[in-house]
Amino acid sequence: MKPIRISAVSYYNTLPLIYGILHSGLLTGYELDLNIPSVCADKLLRGESDLSLVPVGALPAFNSYRLISDYCIGAVGKVKSVVLLSNSSVHDLRTIYLDTDSRTSVNLARVLVKRLWNIQVEWKSLAQINPLLLGPGEGVVLIGDKTFKARPNFQFCYDLAEAWFELTGLPFVFAAWVSTSPLPAEFLQQFEAALTWGVNHRKESMQLATNLMIGEDELLHYLENYISFQLDESKKKGLDLFLSFLKEDQAF
Numbered sequence: 001m002k003p004i005r006i007s008a009v010s011y012y013n014t015l016p017l018i019y020g021i022l023h024s025g026l027l028t029g030y031e032l033d034l035n036i037p038s039v040c041a042d043k044l045l046r047g048e049s050d051l052s053l054v055p056v057g058a059l060p061a062f063n064s065y066r067l068i069s070d071y072c073i074g075a076v077g078k079v080k081s082v083v084l085l086s087n088s089s090v091h092d093l094r095t096i097y098l099d100t101d102s103r104t105s106v107n108l109a110r111v112l113v114k115r116l117w118n119i120q121v122e123w124k125s126l127a128q129i130n131p132l133l134l135g136p137g138e139g140v141v142l143i144g145d146k147t148f149k150a151r152p153n154f155q156f157c158y159d160l161a162e163a164w165f166e167l168t169g170l171p172f173v174f175a176a177w178v179s180t181s182p183l184p185a186e187f188l189q190q191f192e193a194a195l196t197w198g199v200n201h202r203k204e205s206m207q208l209a210t211n212l213m214i215g216e217d218e219l220l221h222y223l224e225n226y227i228s229f230q231l232d233e234s235k236k237k238g239l240d241l242f243l244s245f246l247k248e249d250q251a252f
Contacts, residue, residue: 003031004187007049009175010034011144012209012219013073013081013227014053019205020198027194029187036144037102037175044180051191054178056239057104060246062180068188069177071195072231074238076171079161080226081147084109085131085154086139090117094137097126104174105143108160111245116167149213170238176231199229 008018018034021027033049041058043049051068059065075082082105086093096113098106113119121139131140132153141160142150151157164172177191198205202223206216214222228235 001029001184003029004051004183005049006030006032007040007043007052008032008034009037009040009053009073011081012222013174015205015208016198016202016223016229017053017071017073017195018198019201019208020194020196021191022208023204024194024197026197027187027190037104038100040175041103044178047180050181051177051179051183053175055102055104055175056173056242057102057107057246059178059243062178065178065180067176067231068179068183069192069195070231071177071192071199071229072173072235073175074171074173074228074231074235075161075226076228076234077162077165078159078226079172079174080159080222081145082108082141082143082160082174083147083151084139084141084158084160085147085150085156086158087134087155088137088139089156090139090158091119092137093119093121093139095122095124095139097124097129097131097134097138097140099126099141099143102143102174105141105160107246108164108172108242109141110249111242112160112163112167114249115245116163145213148218164238164242168238168241170241171228171235172242173231173235173239176239195229 037055040052044052161172
C-alpha cells in the first residue's frame with residue numbers, strides 16, 4: 001500500500017498535532033508535508049495529498065469532502081494569532097490589507113466587517129506591502145506566528161476569533177482535517193490516536209518549534225489556553241454558521 005500523504009500547517013498552533021504524528025509511534029504508513037494553510041488546501045484540491053489540515057474558508061472550493069477527525073485548530077473566544085492590526089479604530093478604517101496565507105482569516109474578516117463592525121472598506125492584498133508602514137485609516141489582517149512580533153507595533157489589535165464569539169456566541173474553527181476520498185479504517189484509528197497523544201503532550205511538542213518569536217512560557221500558555229483542539233458540537237455549529245455566511249456572501 002502506498003503511504004498516506006498528509007499535508008499540515010507549520011504554525012505554533014499545530015505543534016501538538018504534528019508532534020503526535022511524528023513522535024507518538026502510533027501512526028505508520030504516511031508521508032508528512034508542512035506548508036502554509038492555503039497550500040494545504042490547494043494540495044488536497046489537486047490530489048497531491050490524501051489528507052490535509054485545511055483552512056475552513058477553502059471548503060466551499062471542494063465538490064465534496066469529509067471531516068475525518070475530532071481534532072481541529074479552533075478557539076473559544078480569543079485566539080491571539082489571527083488579528084486585525086491598525087493604528088486607527090476599526091470604525092475609522094477605510095482600507096484593510098489581507099494576509100495571503102489563509103482564506104479562512106480573510107473571509108472571517110469580511111464577515112466581521114459586514115456583520116459586526118458595519119463598515120465599508122477597500123480590500124487589498126498584503127503581498128509586497130510592509131504592514132509596519134500602514135497609514136491612518138489602514139489596517140492589516142495577519143495570521144500565524146508572525147502576529148506575536150507584529151502586535152506591539154500597533155495601537156489597536158482586534159482578535160478575530162474573539163470578535164466572532166461576540167457576533168455569534170460560538171467558537172470558531174480555523175482549520176480541520178479533511179479528505180476527499182475514503183481512507184483505511186485502521187489508518188484513521190491510528191491517526192486519531194496519534195493526535196490525541198500529541199494534544200496530551202503540548203509542552204513536549206514545543207521542541208519542534210524553531211526560531212521562536214516568543215518565550216517558551218508564552219508559547220505553552222498559548223497552546224494550553226488559546227488553541228482549542230477538540231472539534232466538538234459547538235465548534236461544528238460555529239463552522240456551519242461560518243460556511244452559511246460565506247455562501248450567503250458568495251465569498252468563494
